[in-house]
Amino acid sequence: MLRLNMILLLVAVLCALGAVTAQHKARKLFQAVEAEQERARQLEVEYDQLQLELSTWATHPRIEKIAREKLKMVVPAPAPHAYLPGRGR
């Protein structure tokens, strides 16, 4: 009888320790998930900011200015154009 009780006690203690460990692990993992989610949010924000930066660099007035002034590009004169037959849009 005493032996059975001792075994049961042992089992109970082990279970209790197991529960504590599991809880601890769960919290660790949860924190990791949280951290990653936070990172994902940060990256999203950064992506948006980069997109914003990109579109600021790519504004049409800026492109036109560079094309005309720096690269000396001009709209071709209307007269002799050779059009390649192809797919129109």
Next chain:
Amino acid sequence: MVVRRRHAPKPHRFSESPLLQLALPGWRSRLTALVLLGLFAVLVARAFYLQVVNNEFLQDQGESRYLRDLEVSASRGKILDRNGDLLAISTPMQSIWAIPVDAAKLGPMEVKQLAELLEMDVKELNRRLASDKNFVYLQRQVPPETAARIAALKLPGVHQSKEFRRFYPAGEMVAHIVGFTGVDDKGLEGVELAYQSELMGRPGRRSVIRDRRGQIVEDVGGMKPPQDGKDIRLALDSKIQYLAFTAIKDAVAEHQARAAGAVVLDAKTGEILALANWPSYNPNNRANLKGPQLRNRAVTDSFEPGSTLKPFTVALALERGKVRFDTVIDCAPGRITVGNATISDAHPHGLLTVAQVIQKSSNVGTVKMASSFAPKEMWEMFDALGFGTPPALGFPGEVGGRLRPWKHWRPIEQATMSYGHGISVSLVQLARAYLVFAREGDLIPLSLLALSEPPPRGLQIYSPETAREMRTMLEMAAGPGGTAPLAQVPGYRIGGKTGTAHKLEGGVYARKYVASFVGIAPMSDPRIVVAVMVDEPSAGKYYGGAVAGPVFSRIAGGVLRSMGIAPDAPALQVAGGTRKEGLL
């Protein structure tokens, strides 16, 4: 314990204790037991009271120590153009606020540091901190880096909260369409206002357990995920918008005009590819914003369109079989009297065919054709074309223009309306009405948003034959001998109609003009409708053909190229050396 002895002490043997012979009364032990029991009962009752009857207080106290309700912010949707280019985007910012009572402990050095970081005047900051309110904003929309440096100062009573700031990378060129939001992320103008409910993010909520160090260790139920606002993809093409915007901006400068507007429509789908207004403003910096800059003229201002309305009258005459395109109308001597008013042409003409009436823009010819209609017929046509009813794009302040009920029309009114006076429309309405000529006589609704598929055929207003004949006439009007040869686009066949209208000021027609041009291109298979309006050109030229025509040419040329539409002008040089008449 005091023990009363019943007997006097008497000698006793060593092995016996006199104490044991003391007789205690039985009630004493019973009383003690009863008292202890009573105390236990009180404990149990108290426990019962705390745990079962009045458990809220303790529960709350416990939860307040580890449970936190967090608000999860959601961002506002982006606004994109049809190609996915950004037109509006939100990025997180911090707002810095203070509790003045707590912040009173700040030393002068700390205040100075804070003022520097906030780029504020020290005096102004002190004034705000001296407020007797419980809460005061020190600065809103502070960039995250600056906010982090302020947080590092660990100033008492100074706090931060997250908010969003809206950026408009395309700036002034799309300002009127996109609009802007207020500091609280609510749309105040344009699409931002029109699609507020879709763009708006709905913040979520979650309950979490926090540990001693403030880290979240567990989610407890009651979660409500945040809903980010939807992205809105407009039909607008930012390249076309840029072309239209710069073209009208230059035109305003060249002709010293008060304002100008341009609308570009996709003739196949009714999508608004561009809608530009000048004057405009920079939505990213609205410090010196004035009313006139804010007005989205193409949508909110109506004007008397003048001759640009003639094609509709003539098309109705063709449709009803009153005339053919080659019917000759006597427009001599360039004047006609209706009632007791005289209507005259800018340049007197003699005999003109119906097609030439459009080509030369003869008021007399148009009035003669219009006089054969019943007022109701004309009203029904104008109404079907959408005049007099707001186009329902969702913009704030859309106008429907003025179209009086036909029952009260006098003959002179019917006559002037036939050439676009006594009726007013907005530029968007005018552009939309021209869709009937660009299409097979049917009218489709306009769309501000990009469509995934073209809409079905719209309301049939004219027969396809009438629309085709009118296209030929419009091409003549924009050709040699017409009113707008300057509207030509090299390499493409285009057509359109000029308008030069006197402005009404205080009920009288002043010597101020609205020059307009509405055109269609390319004529072989119309893809776009472009409407241009220049308000009060005052540098000498004021005719629609001279002022608005070149603007059309510039916009249409750019649009056709950027849409990759093959040139359809005759006699093209095709690679390989063979000559072909028209590619399409």
